Amino acid sequence: MDTMRERFISVTSRLLDEDPRLAVVLAEISMDGFLPARQRHPDRVINVGIREQLLVGVGGGLALTGMRPVVHTFASFLVERPFEQVKLDFGHQGAGGVLVSASASYDWPAGGFTHMAPGDVALLDTLDGWTVHVPGHPDEAEALLRHAYAAGDDKVYVRLSQQSNTAPRPVRDLRFQTVREGRAGVVLAVGPLLDNVLAATEGLDLTVLYAPTVRPFDDAALREAAGRGGNADVVLVEPYLAGTSTTAANDALAQVPHRVLGLGVGRAELRRYGTLDEHTAAHGLDPHSLRERITGFLRPPAR
Template identity: 25%
Template sequence: MRNTFVKSLTSEAQKNNKIILITNDLGFSVFEPFIQKFPRQFLNAGVSEQHMTGMAAGMAIEGFLPVLYSIIPFVTMRNFEQIRNDLCYQHLNVKIVGVGAGFSYGPYGHTHHSLEDIGILRTLPDMTILCPGDPFEVQATTHLMLHHDGPVYLRLGKSGEPNIHTKQPDMSIGHGILIQDGTELTVIATSTMLRTAAAVIERLNKIGRSTRFISMPCIKPLDMKLIMSSARKTKHIVTVEEHSIIGGL
């Protein structure tokens, strides 16, 4: 997911010199191509998440398009006050990209785990939340994020997630993706758990269960129309996510 994000961001930066990538002393193993191409569109703010969020707010006011990138707990929790007061309440066009969804950084311990980020950020006004589940969805959500007016949180995995879609799906903010239709059960997956859900769907198909399979790469706004139609059609819904049930999908 990270590599796809960097490629997509690089492609967008070629067309928009207002895009400024800001990191807090990490990401250098994947961002070298971006830095080499656009040295004036990259800032290393150091280990100062609150400061880099406030700095991004000022840049947005001046017409730039800042993209904050860090490990999820550091870019969503440590700087929550700045996200709330500086970005959302002023409806500033700043993008937050967090890497390491769920237990992606498992061996690093609870400081690097992200099981509350969606619940925390979805409470904020004007915050859009995108949680792609495979590289195709990362490419699409990166484009949607950069062309959406207002604060956006993009949640990425880092475990080499494979493509689940066979081609680029038709995506838009506020809509889920119907991957497979069925009549007995609906399975809705988001973010890093799309791969796990796809494996379950494959097993259900083999035993003849008619299962509706939905990817939900946009958590806020949520596609309630698709959820309600699925509930009416299949009567049963199972959600699969690497996040606390409280505040999650």
């Protein structure tokens, strides 16, 4: 199976042939994959070099000319390093575009902390009007990328990861999906952590929701799931900074008694490179750790 990043390159290269409004802006990362597309469309595949502020600025400028820019690099270099340009060149200017990241929170541990971005979604939450997609499988990534490219002049962030669920799920309406139904609480799994959540909650009387799109937050789906069994306690399992969506969940359930536990990547820096799986376990996001943390909070009865 190809990775989400490989799928991004292939589907975007095809769509460059079909949509003259689409333009890709790169900062060296993934440039090799886009070389054939650049040969066909040298004016719409632009490599600015290792200049991430310029990367976002060029994307914003293309948007102001009527193009649909696709701006791509590692998450830490796309959202964190040029955040002022994201805020001003897209948000303040009222311009739309698609930011497509790679490497997620800790996908390339050998790259060190400079290449990790667990706070990217939380940072974008300080801005208005961004749609945020967190696909859990390459097929979902393709569907969400196609949706983002066709989304008029909206501001969209697509967060790609090396981690992937075994099988894709449909993402047609961008709403949270009910994967399992239960009565003792709700667990909301985001993107590539769905498989771990399903393994962690096997045999427990819990509703499992799946979110490949986290912004806008699907208030109605969470309220419906929380009201289904009479227990409005919710655990959020997100592949980025723990607690990123707790405010959104609390707002959605403001009219009913509830508790929310936010699980995700911790704030403490892990200074050993290790492997992706070792980082997942260290942050308590592997199935065994998740089961302990979820049951410790909800204490549901076994079926």
